[in-house]
Amino acid sequence: MGFRDFRLFNLALLGKQAWRLITNPTSLWTRIMKARYFPEGEFMNATLGYNPSYTWRNILEARPVLEKGLRGRIGDGMDTYIWKHAWILNSHTGRVISPCGPGNEGMRVGELLSPNGIDWDEEKLNFFFLPFERERIKNIQISPNRPSDIWFWGLEKDGVYTVRSAYRRDCGVAKWVWDGLGVDGPMDGCASDVKEWVEACWKDIGETECVKMMVGCWATWEHRNRVIFDNITVEPNFIVTRAKDVIHEGVGECDGEVKDRGRAAGSRVRGEQGEGWRKPRDGYVKLNVDASVKEGEGTTTGVVCRDAGGEVLWGMSIGREQQWEVHIAEACAVLDDLEEAARRGIQFLEVESDCLQVIEAIKGKQTERSMFSLLIEDILACSSQFKSVYWLHVSRSNSCVAHALAHCTPRVLGRILWDDGLPLSTNAAVRFDRLSN
Incomplete structure (x- = not known):
């Protein structure tokens, strides 16, 4: 069957029961276990107690398996303690290792946010955390909708515990x-x-x-x-x-998808839906998005908006210090363009991205638990204010201008808007798109 260590596999199976205790607080089984073994606290701090059942003993034995991959997904930050819970991304333990000063043991993550609740307070981060840990915290995207904090499984993309990932983690x-x-x-x-x-x-x-x-x-x-x-x-x-x-x-x-990375942004490549950009349907505008992540430099998102006649309405580039995974950066690019489109009063739009994972997640509307899924929820919430939105996955050849804005413009922190013509670095891509229509 492929199992080399049956003890580890059994612990991974028991970890599934522990996961249910954390993520299904309203189930009958969870309420019974909580009333019996941890009525005043939470499962992760529960003790063996007096005269425990065989089931409870085994679930507690599997708790260390859960601790290795359990992470807090930050919403409003009010249910997560800074120095007690595991919530730091890209960290082996997920826990803060910066020293906790006297009287700070009960501080919550929400207290590190700025007054608007959607940005990190730089002054507080500089005061409480070591430099490398500050960077990790700033990589955590804060939702403007301020949902409650939840637990997610950091070893799976969807944030949901699986026996396989828990077993492999220990192997x-x-x-x-x-x-x-x-x-x-x-x-x-x-x-x-x-x-x-x-x-x-x-x-x-x-x-x-x-x-x-x-x-x-x-x-x-x-x-x-x-x-x-x-x-x-x-x-x-x-x-x-x-x-x-x-x-x-x-x-x-x-394999021929992109023969030469050094080519000009507008050069011909094979496209999933034909070569070059395609006009949107009548009455709609098209938003093309892309993102660039460079180690040591941060993330840049590129957005270009064009009407049904192919004319550029506006372009945008946003540079950030964060170094996200590519699919998270692409999701941020989509959210950026929706917010700008809403600000300009656009009601009918098509959104194109070359990141299949983002488009599938938006279309699927799946309820997951990861930070990525929180971004998808924000995108869906933002898109609800438009009368009609079409989501399209295309190859890079169908989104050359957005790619040029994300990859070829000078990397500058903050937002840059172009209402009266795009930068020179996109000229080749714009010409190519005009010839393809």
């Missing part, structure tokens, strides 16, 4: 990476050196799988270097995401 980083990339792992057998091993793998499992394997090795080694030299530890799923991003960009290019 080590390398196994997680291999499984996450969908490869069986290094080929069994002997090889005298790395070159011989790679050649054997290439012959045995094929080119595509071998590329995944090599990128997995690189991503794992990069993580190892960051732990040793920068003292930065991330969850294994972030390593898998990093490797998949590289595979998507690199392998896609080799």
